[in-house]
Amino acid sequence: MGRERLQRKLETLKDSGEKALVCYLMAGYPDYETSLQAFRVVLKSGADILEIGYPFSDPVADGPTIQMAHEEALRIGIKLKDVLRISSTLREEFPEVPFILMTYYNPVFKVGLERFCSLAQESDIDGLIVPDLPAEESADLKKYTQKYGLSLILLASPTSSEKRLRLICEHTDDLTYLVSITGTTGEREELPLEGLKRNINTYRGICQKPVVIGFGISKGEQARAIGDLSDGVVVGSALVKLAGERKLEELSKKVRELKSSLKFCPKV
Numbered sequence: 001m002g003r004e005r006l007q008r009k010l011e012t013l014k015d016s017g018e019k020a021l022v023c024y025l026m027a028g029y030p031d032y033e034t035s036l037q038a039f040r041v042v043l044k045s046g047a048d049i050l051e052i053g054y055p056f057s058d059p060v061a062d063g064p065t066i067q068m069a070h071e072e073a074l075r076i077g078i079k080l081k082d083v084l085r086i087s088s089t090l091r092e093e094f095p096e097v098p099f100i101l102m103t104y105y106n107p108v109f110k111v112g113l114e115r116f117c118s119l120a121q122e123s124d125i126d127g128l129i130v131p132d133l134p135a136e137e138s139a140d141l142k143k144y145t146q147k148y149g150l151s152l153i154l155l156a157s158p159t160s161s162e163k164r165l166r167l168i169c170e171h172t173d174d175l176t177y178l179v180s181i182t183g184t185t186g187e188r189e190e191l192p193l194e195g196l197k198r199n200i201n202t203y204r205g206i207c208q209k210p211v212v213i214g215f216g217i218s219k220g221e222q223a224r225a226i227g228d229l230s231d232g233v234v235v236g237s238a239l240v241k242l243a244g245e246r247k248l249e250e251l252s253k254k255v256r257e258l259k260s261s262l263k264f265c266p267k268v
């Protein structure tokens with residue numbers, strides 16, 4: 001189903017005026033079984049879209065929490081086949097939720113662009129996010145995401161010029177991931193809401209595609225404020241931390257808190 005599953009989900013959310021809750025966890029952290037269980041908990045607790053992290057030794061866009069998750073997952077020997085097994089295992093239980101595989105360009109390149117996309121498709125992955133792949137360089141990978149029916153989701157940042165936003169909009173498949181701050185992933189006390197309001201206005205003037213905002217969001221009130229501005233929020237570090245501590249009940253509570261906060265966002 002691939003890309004269509006994501007398109008369908010985005011449409012369902014839009015029709016009901018709901019904001020997307022996108023949840024990121026690292027595959028294989030703190031160990032394979034716990035991470036499988038953590039993904040399941042997140043899905044059962046209300047995640048609309050799942051980001052599945054594939055560990056890499058040099059995760060330049062990640063802050064301390066997710067860096068540690070990359071390191072630990074690699075240390076215990078998590079491989080692409082393990083990451084993909086998480087997807088195919090959960091797919092039977094959650095047929096409607098888009099699964100986005102998230103990793104850096106290097107691991108994709110090493111496996112081979114075509115092979116990576118074909119393996120992802122076989123394991124019921126629906127899209128890819130490769131944060132260090134700029135829109136200008138995305139054509140090679142796009143050839144294969146298209147061939148294998150995957151959605152390639154590109155990132156925009158608060159410093160992206162209008163010209164770049166146009167380019168990103170043209171090349172991203174179904175959704176844009178707007179990074180809330182320049183910096184790395186990780187929980188933040190304060191988010192630059194005023195600046196983001198301007199970023200979103202600029203984006204909406206240029207691009208009709210839905211946009212989710214991520215980086216720094218960990219609390220219900222933050223999700224609500226960011227959800228007000230966008231089509232959804234991405235939460236990573238706060239969830240990765242709880243999964244890493246094996247606190248699966250708290251993980252469930254956190255996801256439910258985030259999802260119910262998004263329900264207060266005005267319908268669009």
Ligand SMILES: O=P(O)(O)OC[C@@H](O)[C@@H](O)c1c[nH]c2ccccc12
Nearest residue numbers: 024061131185186215216235236237
């Ligand atoms: O961890 P945060 O601040 O909640 O942000 C989401 C983020 O973790 C997730 O989307 C992500 C994980 N690794 C990344 C690398 C680049 C961009 C985004 C990501």
